[in-house]
Amino acid sequence: MSDDSESPPKEEQTTDTESEKIVDDGSRGDTATDVVNLPLGDDWRTDDAAKHVAAHRRCTWILVVGAQRAGKTTLAGALYQQFLLSSFAGFEFAGSETLVGFEKRCHFLTTGSRLPRPDMRRTSYQEQTKILHIRVKCLQSGKLHDLMFMDMSGEYYEAAAGSDDDCREVNLWKAADQVIFLLDGKNLADLSKRHQAVGDSGQLLRRCADLNLLTSLSNVDVLANKQDEIDRADDDGEASAFTGEFLEELDETYSDRFARFRTHRVALMPETFGRDYGLLHGVDKLFPTWVRARREFPRMKLGTQSSTRVFDRFRCTSRQVKLAND
Ligand SMILES: Nc1nc2c(ncn2[C@@H]2O[C@H](COP(=O)(O)OP(=O)(O)O)[C@@H](O)[C@H]2O)c(=O)[nH]1
C-alpha cells in the first residue's frame, strides 16, 4: 500500500547511518518493508561525521597526535569518564553520538575489566583515524558545543615524523581547529628513550611548519603527558628538567609561528590518583580554550567546491554556513 497516512514519520526514514534493520509492521504483506536505521554509536569516520553534524553547530575538530602509548585515546576517554562523573572546567556533558566507541575504549578503565590498573584499549593500526564525539554544554551560557576528537593511530605519527610525503598524507592538519601533540612522559622519564621521544615530536612539528601544514592560522598545544611518571623518576629531577628545557625550546621556536602555541605538563590518567594528581591533571585550564578553538579559513565564495574529498567539502560548507549565519 502506498497510502501516505501509513508512512512512518520522516525521521525514521533517514538513511545515513551504518546499521539498517528491516521492520515489517504486518499490515503490508510480505514484500512491504521499511528500512529503519539505528545508529551504532561506534566511532565515526570523517565522512560519517560530515553527514551527522549539522553544519551550523558550534563544532571543534581536535587532532591528537603522538607516539603509540602517549595517551591520545586516553585524552578523549578520560574526558568522557570525567563528564559521566561531573561537570568539568565550566562545561557539562550533553551527549555523544559515539557512545559505543567510548565504551569499547573505556571498558579497560572499569573494575569490570578485572585489570590490576586502569588502561585504555590499544588503537589498532586498522582503526586509523576515527572520530570520537562529545557534546558539551557551557554552564554559564547554556550553549552547546560539539567536540570531534580525531584519534590518529601512532603508526601514522612515526611515518609522518620520518618523511615529508607521509606527513602530507596525514591530511587532517589543516582541518583541525586545535592540534594537540602529546609527549609520553614515561619515555621522558627513561634515559634510554627520552632523546628519541623529543626527537620525533620536534621533527614532526618542524616538518609540519616547514611544509605549511601548520600555519599562522593553526592552534597548537604540546602536552607532556604522564607528569606522574616524570615526577616519580628517581633521578634528582633530571627527567623533569629535561622536559622543561625541551618545552621551553619549543616555546621559543614556535610561539610566533602559529595563531596560538602553548606547552603544558599534564597527567591525563595518572597511575595513582591522589593529592598531587587527579584525572585530567592540568587539563582544566586548557579545555575551555579547546572548546572555543577555531581555525580561521580563507573566505571562499559560497558554492565553491574545490576538493573532491567529502571531509574537505564538509569543512568548507560548514564554515560558509557559519559565516553566512553570523
Ligand atoms: N602513568 C600514567 N599513565 C597514563 C597517563 N595517561 C595515559 N596513561 C596510560 O598510557 C597508556 C597508553 O594510553 P593510550 O591512550 O592508549 O595511548 P595512545 O596509543 O596514544 O592512544 C594507557 O595505559 C594509559 O592508561 C598518565 O597521565 N599517567
Ligand SMILES: [Mg+2]
Ligand atoms: Mg590509541
